[in-house]
Amino acid sequence: MAERLVVIGGDAAGMAAASQARRLKGPGELAITAFERGHFTSYSACGIPYWVGGKVDGPAALIARTPEEHRARTIDLRMRTEVTELDLERGRVRARALDDGGRESWTDFDKLVLATGARPLRPPLPGIEARGVHGVQTLDDGRALIDTLTASPGRRAVVIGAGYIGVEMAEALVHRDYAVTVLDRGEQPMSTLDPDMGARVHAAMCGLGIETVRRAVVTAVLTDDEGRARAVATEDAEYPADVVVLGMGVRPETALAEAAGLPLGESGGLLTDLSMRVRGRENVWAGGDCVEVLDLVAGHTRHLPLGTHANKHGQVIGANVAGGYATFPGVVGTAVSKVCDLEIARTGLLEHQARAVGLEFVTVTIESTHHAGYYPKARPMHVKMLAERRTGRLLGVQIVGREGAGKRVDIAAVALTAGMTVEQMIMLDLGYAPPFSPVWDPVLVAARKATAAVRAAGV
Amino acid sequence: MAERLVVIGGDAAGMAAASQARRLKGPGELAITAFERGHFTSYSACGIPYWVGGKVDGPAALIARTPEEHRARTIDLRMRTEVTELDLERGRVRARALDDGGRESWTDFDKLVLATGARPLRPPLPGIEARGVHGVQTLDDGRALIDTLTASPGRRAVVIGAGYIGVEMAEALVHRDYAVTVLDRGEQPMSTLDPDMGARVHAAMCGLGIETVRRAVVTAVLTDDEGRARAVATEDAEYPADVVVLGMGVRPETALAEAAGLPLGESGGLLTDLSMRVRGRENVWAGGDCVEVLDLVAGHTRHLPLGTHANKHGQVIGANVAGGYATFPGVVGTAVSKVCDLEIARTGLLEHQARAVGLEFVTVTIESTHHAGYYPKARPMHVKMLAERRTGRLLGVQIVGREGAGKRVDIAAVALTAGMTVEQMIMLDLGYAPPFSPVWDPVLVAARKATAAVRAAGV
Structure with missing residues (x-):
């Protein structure tokens, strides 16, 4: 008999897990049932502001994969069906069909994926x-x-x-x-x-x-x-x-998990290990907006709900439930957004976040331009950088600027992941040409100033 | 008596070295004489195509610092003066004033910086x-x-x-x-x-x-x-x-150095150590387009003349000649350029470069969009990725796309510097929002495909 996988939640994490598991194991080996309480699957919630603002034709454009497409890949998808109870001991979930007079039924599982998302505060x-x-x-x-x-x-x-x-x-x-x-x-x-x-x-x-x-x-x-x-x-x-x-903001939707006695962090998000397995459970995985993720810079888990993490979680979970191997190492806290033509980005820790975990640091802020000052339409770009006192390790970067400023934060995101010092960053071999950057990229200018600040702060 | 520094070449590397040295040591401690054969100092040669094309008002806009500005900072700058001989034994250089009937004179030095640049092939x-x-x-x-x-x-x-x-x-x-x-x-x-x-x-x-x-x-x-x-x-x-x-292309302008018996690499570029000191010489430094740089991916030095490297060399040299400490660790071969609205970027090794140094590798190419496909004006973006066979270490990335594609290469440049594998790259926490990126950044999509290719290639 095929192993039975139940997935709760039909958006990014849940359906990415289901899809990845299906890619690795056919229906003869793994039967997949997924429950979604709403009308949509696998969509980009991040696109909602652009739908509301009229930049994007919603909701169709925001949907990566419809229920029909999932079903065509032999995933037994139950739409408008809310899971109301987890019975982990007997390996089953109780679900209620919202459009069907509230009819309830139990579904058995061998493996369970929780991807119940978050709800607005x-x-x-x-x-x-x-x-x-x-x-x-x-x-x-x-x-x-x-x-x-x-x-x-x-x-x-x-x-x-x-x-x-x-x-x-x-x-x-x-x-x-x-x-x-x-x-x-x-x-x-x-x-x-x-x-x-x-x-x-x-x-x-x-x-x-x-x-x-x-x-x-x-x-x-x-x-x-x-x-x-x-x-x-x-x-x-x-x-x-x-x-x-x-x-x-939002908080993790983990009432079901809490009722079932699963471990939650301070935010109410589920706690998992690096394979996205719920801590202390052999056959339960969780991902997406309902879990806490490890913040590699802060050194603790926290709730950081973002679609990009949810998709990665789903891929990792899918590989693991299908008997493969993958891990999610954690995040460094990267985010970008846009107001009008202003691009806003951050990665790593803010000042108050660094202080809260016992880090001492220097901060610098520089103003530069996103491309060569003499090239047409050069616009100002501000970069703030936090570096640890003594070690000079990069702790965080914030950027506010125009076109071409936001994704600059990725340089710092990779440097944070690699544990670089701001002094190491000065010599990074970044892309330079007048339409793309000043000869010293603004991130490098900030790294130079931060290096000087670390030295000036002494031991 | 003040120590005497002579700098040959008045563009990025030479004048950055002179300026940085002056910042660290006043004229009472260090006398700086710089020779430049042309009419300009500290300019952006990379901006010439935009000057020629009428996008930039040249030459003034391309000049970061004029001869007068350098002189105001107590640098004895000799414009239109060509150095014709290095006498390293006696510590002096012979120079000819190009606009003054070719009058020649000797100038003594304690420390020498060679920043003679390159000339078109x-x-x-x-x-x-x-x-x-x-x-x-x-x-x-x-x-x-x-x-x-x-x-x-x-x-x-x-x-x-x-x-x-x-x-x-x-x-x-x-x-x-x-x-x-x-x-x-x-x-x-x-x-x-x-x-x-x-x-x-x-x-x-x-x-x-x-x-x-x-x-x-x-x-x-x-x-x-x-x-x-x-x-x-x-x-x-x-x-x-x-x-x-x-x-x-260009070749290093090192006739003077060669005549003086300084060590040159295969390209004719000067060979330096990590402090940009000419190999085997105590008091001679070199940087910019006249040196070979260490390619950290290829594992050997080569001639890679770029303004961004020259500026870094100058800063490192300036610190070291002034008794400070700095090193230039090498490059990973990053370059970006633009044709019309097409952005073109590369970092690391091309296929033939990887083969030439004995590396075995897999390659993948993916097509994605620079921002979310549903967000207005999503344009195609192609990413090619090379990963080492067996280890999966990233070896190179090439990108061709529209707005927002080129500087994506910086992600790979930092990952190369950190020695990451393509599998590690999959989980990088890069900036995501619909106006900036698909939920899987194109570089991560390439990393996923490259990881699969490394596995498929087996041992």
Whole structure:
């Protein structure tokens, strides 16, 4: 009899695992059943802001592989079916068909993959569950938001939270002719950057006409007689809103795993080993937005939900459940995003993250241009670099600039992975030609300055 | 008395060395004399094609620091002065003032820096020294070429050689409304790439209206009665030309060093140690286009003249002559260039280079897009990857694509420096967001395919 694999969650991690396992083992050896609670599989949630903003025709364009395509590859995919219980002892899961009167049934497994994703943070405030308040974590979320936008006669939006999703959504709403207010608790928007770099993003948001309220503590979503959101209240003011978007981040969707006694980290994310096997379990794997990943620079696990990690997790899990061998070594914390023509990137640790794990460091910030200053359209590019005191080891890089700035962060991402010092980085043989870079790439200029700062700091 | 430093050559390596030394030691400790045979100092020769093509206002924009600026920093700079002899035994150089009736004089030194650069290859063919035949190695060369272009009534240009300088010059001449023919000995233009990748560049050149003649063996430059170039002859045909540009590469300008008995490599480039000190000499340093550099992937030194290396050499030399400490570890062979909107990049070894040093390897080529396929204006991007047989160590990457493709090569440049395997590269935490990259960066897609190829090749 074929071994039985059950996958919970039909997006990147789950379906990449299923697909990779199927590539390695045919249906005679491995029977694969996958459960997805929503209407879509294998999609790019990262594309939702561009769908909402009208840059991309959604949802079809955002789907890498449809349910039909998965089924054609002999994956028994149960759409609109929510798993409600894990019975690890007997090796079975209970699932409920959402469109079929809630009919429940048990499915047995030999091996289990948890890819249950994450859900937008909803602080327990009055009105937070009102109609017109939207997260943007799944394609179903995206569709619901677009339905609200289409139906709404008003054109005022409030985005709560100015992390990268909040900022991207704010821009998308501007493109839909909304007057947008972003309410954020921090000193500066773009909490994925240190405040000094976030200030540059703030300037770009103002340029788009986005009102950004900093140090804002949201106290309630106010509703109208029909229970629809009509405004967001903070400790200081009230902001009228025809639609409210939640951009306060997400938390791992691990209620099922918790109920089954599986190990969770501080964030609530599942803990796995390097093969993405749930710690202490022989036949349970987990990946994607529901797990914590090892941060190789910070030296601990944390919740860092990104599609690029989820896809890698899926590939690793698929190889391992099919009897192959692969590992996910961890992350260095790379992220890029865009506001208007401003490119925003970071990798490694921010200042507060470095301090939190006991690292002492120097920081430098340089201004350069993304290509030779004399070549047409040279635009400024700012690079901030953190290096460990004494050792000079690279700890993090943040970049804010225009075209050609964002992916520069990959240089630092690879250098972090390799454990390079900033002094080693000075001599990196990076691509140079006037349309691509100044003769000293801005990352190298930062490395030179950081090297000097490490020396100046002494022992 | 102050120590006496003499620098020969006023471009990147020489003046970076002088400037860095001056930063570390004042004129009371170190007297610096620098000789430059041309009219310019510290300029970007890489910018010449953009000056010729009208994208950049030359020569001023291409000059990082003028002679006056150097003199203001207490560097005794002798412009239009050619060093004609090195007397290493007595520690002095003989120099001739080119604009002063050829007056010669000796200058004593305690420490010497050779930064004599390179000169365009001119095979010993009839007519190769004719008027109207131009190299493009120095700003003086660039000015002479522009004078010829301005004076010429005709609009036909022949470029000999289709390396990156030849290709960039061909495009520049198209922008000046020249009908351009490129004659090249190879199978495909862009000899810095393998022929299969060079073919993609060939297509782009055709799109610009550039006629590219491959497997062309040039036999002579034909001249008119006044000794001006009028055509270029190959074994098969004659190509009329109002101007001829040499793009066959350069060779190190080391006649002085050779006459003084300094050690040269196979290319004629000076051999140095890791501190850029000329091998076997206590008080002589060399850097820039006149030296061979250690190719960390090939495991031997070779001539790889690039402004980015020259600047680094200068910084290292400046630190060392001033009693500091710095080393240049070597290069991995990174280069980027542009034809029209096509970005062309390589790092590490080509197939023939890998074979020449005894490496066995697998190659893969993938097609992807530079950003998410569904995001507007996604353009194709091709990545070729070489990995060592058995070990899977990365040996080289070549990229041809549009906007955002070229600098991707830096990922591979850092991975090469760190000695990563292609399997390690699969899990690199690179920046991902739809406007920047597909969820699997094209470099990672290539690494996946290369990993599979290494496994398939077995032991």
